[in-house]
Amino acid sequence: MLSELAAAIISFSLGSNNTSNAFGIPVGCGILSFRTALVLIGIFVTIGSLHRKVMETVGSLTNLNKTLAVVVLVISATMIIFSNWKKLPVSSHQVIVGSIVGAGFAVGIVRFKILIPIVVSWFVSPIGAMFLSIVIYSIIEKFISAYSIFVVERFLFFFLIFSGILVAYNTGANELASALAPLVYSKLMSPLEASLLGSISFFVGALLMGGRVIETVGKNITVLDPLSGFSAQFSAGLTVFFFTNIGMPVSTTYSLVGGIVGVGILKGINSVKFSLIKKILAAWVLAPTTSFLLTYLIVRGW
């Protein structure tokens, strides 16, 4: 029961924080109402959560039994609640992976053949999104110069929504799947049951807290023009989609930051907020390390 509750808390937290990744720009721009965004996120996160590849990778990092799954999920949920409270930009899947690896080390089973590609994908995904956003921005900029402004407006309208849907799907297939992996691979729940629990908790999180986060992201992101916003989001969406399909758990938020940095570099290096990037980098290193150490120490001391 404790592990299901912890997984539900993580999914709830994903719903409250990650709704803005998918629909922060369209809702902030007034293209979609929050209600429509909620419906879309509910549908596509659920569809995404049925995707098994990332779940399989995360669940196979070690031999998870029921006790280990409870420890991993409780520590991860506690860390995520703490980081939300302290407003730290922590990625939940990094916390979960760090925690599973910590548990694996404690019991002496860690599959490095799986762990190494995961860590490499953590490096590659934001950098990939950064380069992809530069390419996407340049191509679209060239493409739209031949069309009327009203055609360009329609193009951006559709692609902002499409991009939001892609990110919503990725959230279900990648970040939510990472959170549910310990439940499924310790045989506490079937994949379908875990997917239902995760999707419902995610939706409740989005419903109760997503609006507030969307408002913040939407207001902050309006400094980006629609083309830059779209290029950053779409490149992040494509990057995470690619990694999801090869079964690698990567962060949409970090890929989105990579995408924004890419557009920022293209438009002039001064527009990139390096202080914020430093803070994100610190969290990027500290989150998996802390969850790794905490779980390792607790499991060893048990």
Place this chain on the structure above:
Amino acid sequence: MKFLKKFLFGESEQEVIKLFDEHFELVKMSCEVFLMALETDDKGLLNQVCELEKRGDKIRREIALKLYSGAFLPALRGTLYKLAETVDEILDMLEDTAIDYLRLNLHLDNEIREMCIRVAKINVKMGRDLLEAFRALKTGKGLENTTLKIRTREREIDVLRNRIYESLIKKEVKNYWEGKILSDFIDHLAYISDLIEDSADLIQILNVSLR
């Protein structure tokens, strides 16, 4: 089906574009009617200019409502509304000029009248250019030539306005009010071209936004 049409083809957006088309047509028509009124001293035509202003007002309100109901991306809405307001100001200014002329009892000194007709003729050309500029914006064709023509014509009107004043100060006026109304009439007539130029600038801003 209605939802799909609205979603896929941008029903509200198409309606706003159609309303803008009507708005620009009204400007062109109002400039033409005013010129005819000035040439023929026809009171009925001057009243028609006032009627066209009312229609313009209605169109501006409809555009505002549609924009604030969510037509177009927010990055465009502000400039589109500003454009609707400026186009409406052109029609307001034409109405003010028509009223000034009625207050002057359709009487102007021949030399002044001739120059005013020249200004009104240029305004007609500028009204047509503005419609052409908006249609170029719609189709994605180049705007530069049309907006350049508008700027050149506006400068032409500035020169004419100065010449009208040079002649005007040599003329006798019966009283303060006659002088004031005459001066207002000339200022309003010349200011129409400034507003047309402002609208053309906004069209050019729209053309480069989102890119």
